[in-house]
Amino acid sequence: MSDAFRNPFKLRNSEKIDSEIGFLRLFSPLALEALVQKHRSGTLWENVLLIHSSPGGGKTSLLRAFEPGSLTTLWNSKSASDYRDLFNTLKGIDAISKSEVKLLGVSLPCTRNYQILEELNISEAQKKRLFFSLLNSRVILSTLRAACRLKNRKFPEGLEDIEFRYDNSDNYFKSLEVPCNGKQLFDWASNIEKDIYKTIDSFIPETEISVEGHDELISLLVLNPQNLYFRGKPLCSRILFMFDDAHKLSDSQRLLFKQYIFEKRSGANIWISERLEALAPDEQLKSFEGRDFEELNLENYWNKNQKKLKEVLRNISDKRAALSSEEVTSFQEYLIANLSETDANEKLSLAVKETTDKIHELSKVTNKFDEWIGALDDLENETLLNRAIRLKEIEILIHRNLGKNQLSFDFPMPIEELDKKTGSEVTKAAALFLSSVHDMPYYFGFEDLVKLSSFNIEQFLSFSSEMFEAMISNKIKGDQIILSDREQHDIIVKVAKHNWKKLRTEIPFGQSIRRFLTGLGEFSKTQTFKPNAPYAPGVNGFAITPSVQDKLYPEEQWINNSIYQPLVNVVSTCVAYNLLERHTLLQGKKGQSHTVYYMNRWLCVFFGLPLSYGGWRHQTPDQLIKWIKK
């Protein structure tokens, strides 16, 4: 496979790029910022860290940066300017130093047939033993393989150079004589794994299961820097066990696993990456309340640090573009960031005329707005775009004023009142109304691409890849590479429509989900495009609030009611597949929090809604389920 790609944005995950050097080239050190903060607060190491995000949120790339292949490659290239920032960041969190790679990162995917153990016709106790045995064997195998990689020794030959000095003081090993070398330990673990595999995958399995079972995750207890040596010297200063995609374990396995880890408090460095489920009675997290562990929610982190996210995405896009074989070596600078007033001239003129007429029409019955209308003439000096927006703002504010029920005299309101009432949200709503009514580009510019990511790097790449494709096409045609506002808007809308089309076929409960999202979209549009823009710039989210008669009951009451099962299925699937973003907001009475479900930003595009957050409405489960059943 080549080092240059026609459209590198289409390579969907940076972890899929073959070589470590390729991965490092595309990996942004800013993605480690959240870990740097944890390191500063002293909570990063000797701790359990739960890493949560939606699919494509960057969990796996984050973990890959700590694997020995990445760290040793980085260490070897530490003087190269391309990698200096990343090197310094990892040095800052004690994973690497000028003299050595200090950390042995062990990657442990939870995707491999653990769940199927649940289907075996054996007792729960036996299932637990098999599960722990399989985990132990794989932790040991992965650690030894990672150790060879860290020490740049060929596998499996390098295993002979590794010593496992554990003295079996806890009597964990029955059929293996310890201390032993890496090869002996590897063979022992490999035999256990194969025996379990046979039990799982044979058409005609042996009736008796004779696997060496464990009731504990002994691997996490005995694999530590004190017990592992390489050619007589300590192998590393620290071992990090990274369990990836832990949500793929069965519910009971996940519970067992976490329970063990939290209760054992072994002091090991354990990171567990998993997708956060929605509307799952969070028994798991609740049962661990008060336990000592750290949590990192990648989307929440980027939500709170949007400037950093923009920087990360700019960094990623520049690095991707640099890999292109088509000589389009930049990205952001080829995206027009402002509305082209030349192209929109006719539409803007029409908008100015129509809005002016409407303002006059609205204010016919009152002289409250006489001063405002009088000031319209002052707008003549403004650009056409600014005039059009200002007029829309005035129209919105007149609607707001007319809609109020309070008694007021028909005295003309001063112009200062107009300025006071025009907040930035009204301006945003005015721009949205303008583009919606007069079909002008609305979604364009790098800023919007960042918003469109929904804090998800894979999603950013899916939109960017189409933008980049258009840049390549422009170049081949001999046109200027830069994409106009209209081109960008059309590409974004096209991708959103394509995503929508895929929903029905690619996602569980696809039809119900489309109906639900259509209901949500229509509702949000109605709320957003009310003439007085009451929730400016618009609505694109909801919080589930029990109906009046159920208010005394906690949330779990309706979740556990079978009538609402279709709603639970739809909302939890939407969150799992990143169609809804789950945000926790503090609002209302002191300490009161709401779980708000915002549309993924590409859905906002599909329904022609703004990309901002903050506009959400309360909905009862009964209202929501109606959308599914429509």
Add this chain to the structure above:
Amino acid sequence: MNELRWSPNVLIKDDAVDSFWKEHFREEGRRLLFVLGKGFDVRMNFALSRLLDSCPGINLECLLIEFDEGAGSSSLNYNSFVTDNITEYEKIMQGRTTHLKKIKMKNKSGKRGRIVGDRNAADLIKSHSEIEDFTDIIVDISSLPRGLYFSLIGKILKLVDQKQEDQQNLFLTVAENVKIDSLIQENEIEEDLTYLHGFGGQIELEAEKEQPLIWFPILGEEKIAHISKGADKIMEDKARLYEICPVLPFPSKDPRRSDALLIEYHKLLFDSLDIEPQNIMYTTERDPFQTYIQLSDAIANYRESLNVLNGCKIALSTFSSKLISIGTLLVAYEKSEFVGILNVNSGGYDILDESKIKNLKQESELFVTWLTGSPYHQQSPKNSN
């Protein structure tokens, strides 16, 4: 050239099927177990009715498999098709014995549910004693989902293979019809991809993951999401070397089919997956044994080339017709220690044109593949390919 179990082999194509059944079941003492799925596919009874038309006096019992895709499955929209099929089934069976067995595709014990259809299918026949009274077994896969019939056939083959002498005749039948296939759209793709039960190929052993993984996806139309999911699974282990070798159906009934597929998947194959053009291979569309031979040869070549890395593991996936999938099944069965079947399950199906699909039924072509039994005990099998 590596030694292949099914070379030479016996494949009987549409025109020859009726006379073949007449000839085969003329022999006295034959007792047949016919296995089929209870589903909405209009081809459900196609093979059975052709058989009973040819051999009305046959001693036959049916194992009818009813599979439950879950309450939310879109397939439930086509219950009227199932009812029609069952009415027709009862009519052609004329009171012969039917053993109805129900299996679940998903286990709902967890919140998300686990795919268990393959394991349950393999469990339908637990031991050889359950089938020992039958001289012949036909498994008709026309209305069975991939997630079931691979493991079901694998289990039956295993049980039959345990008997070294007087092996029973095991046939697979499929009513091939590309037009019907294109009107049935798979949807609700399952997120958790697994290697089918019994066809794990030891691919997921951590101890052997230094062996590169070679994936042969056999391409069919409108499966971009399936192929993308499959590719994600193949590439999920970043430390493992992998190679993707897309397989296109050629020669094919429509000679431009493979070109059309390349156009359809161009972006996915060459931009997203960065596949080398020389990795693309072709397999004949209408002969599963040929697919089996071609794949076996390609695999042998890879194994030989990668011997220096202790060999390699192979994953096969079929996104194309059921007929071709039989070829992949045979490869994976024969080389179970390093070849696995990666299946992308669907939670349900949609019929794009309900009236059209019924009219197309009679245009189907019947293929019979003979897997075990008399021809493989003889020096020169009849109808040899």
